[in-house]
Amino acid sequence: MDVLISGAGIAGPALAHWLARFGFSPVVVERAPSLxxxxxxxxxxxxAHLSVLRRMGVLDAVLAARTxxxxxxxxxxxxxxxxRLPGSFTAGDVEILRGDLSRLLYELSAADxxxxxxxxxxxxxxxxxxxxxxxAHGPSRRFDFVIGADGMRSGVRRLVFPRYRPEFQGYYFAIWDADGDDHDLTCSPGVVSAPGWLMYRSPVPPELMPDSLVAPGVYFDSVSRVxxxxxxxxxxxxxxxxxxxSTLGGMGTGLAVVSAYVLAGEMAAGGDAFAATKP
Known part of the structure; x- marks a missing residue:
């Protein structure tokens, strides 16, 4: 069966890996020109998180790239x-840069x-x-299933579930590299260092926030949830x-990887019967 996955971040490549192992033919489309x-x-x-990484055969690589x-x-x-919040508390069992994890999952699934x-x-x-x-650019194609793994502002969700949009929680945050202590993330009034972190409250909804506000090298987003x-x-x-x-919370990445494992297993077990009746 042919399965289209929209999004090559974390959930998409993880799902592609499992679907290929179960005999599906996954196609991953990504809006960005590269990873x-x-x-x-x-x-x-x-x-639960670590066991899925272990079953994927990628746990050792994740541990090697941990921060x-x-x-x-x-x-x-x-x-x-x-x-003081200890790093052992904020980082979970294994912490890794998002870009490094995305690359590892892509390399794991790219051959299949x-x-x-x-x-x-x-x-x-x-x-x-x-x-x-x-x-937008390629020819039309037909698939047995389509999975939206395209993030908080999912294009697939917008097409199929137009009523449901991210709920803005009234805050924005930004993260950037900055000079500072190699061991501490220091937060004090007016002073942020290593790396930079800023959160503020604003009544302006995300759709009205100008793109020009964000400088190169800065990760900027609203605090929202779906x-x-x-x-x-x-x-x-x-x-x-x-x-x-949910923009913040610390569980999204692990949940995405576990969800990919569960979803692929259910699709393999159900085949065509997996297709739910439309609400």
Missing amino acids: RGGGQPVDFRGE TPRDMVFRGLDGRERA AEYVFGDWVTSLHDDGDGVDVTF RMPSVSSGRVALIGDAGYG
Whole structure:
């Protein structure tokens, strides 16, 4: 069976790996012209996360690329330490840069999946027996299933579930590299260092925030979440942040990897019967 996966971040390549192992033919389409590097550190917590990485055969590579967790130190205007969050608490069991993890999962799945960069889904038509898909640049194709793994602002969700959009929580945050102590993330009024971190409240919704506000090298996003009563409709489904994402919380990456494992297993067990009745 041919399965289209929209999104080559974390959930998409993880799902492509498992689907290929179960005998599916995955195609991953990614809007960016190449794999997206950068991003903040992400972490895995608990045996559920680690066991899936182990079954994928990628745990050793993740451990080899892990970061060194740093304490988060809060200081007053006088420079004196007021509070400290240990790095072992904030980083989970294994912390790795998002870009490094994305590359590892891509390399794991690339030999068994077709990757198409610089393109995206523009329309979907599910006739019950398959899904006809049109793309911004490539030719139209037909798939047995379509999975949206394209993040908080999912294009697949917008096409199939137009009612459900990310719920803005009233805050924005930015992360950037900055000079500072190699061991501490220091936060004090007006002073942020190593790496830079800023969060602020604003009534301006994300759709009105100008792109020119963000400088190169800065990761900037709204604090939002996605809540839906169902993440599937017929032969189309959502996974990861596209269906149940939250900008902050520390569990999104592990949940995406575990969800890919579970979804692929259910699809393999159910075959055509996996297609749910449209609500």
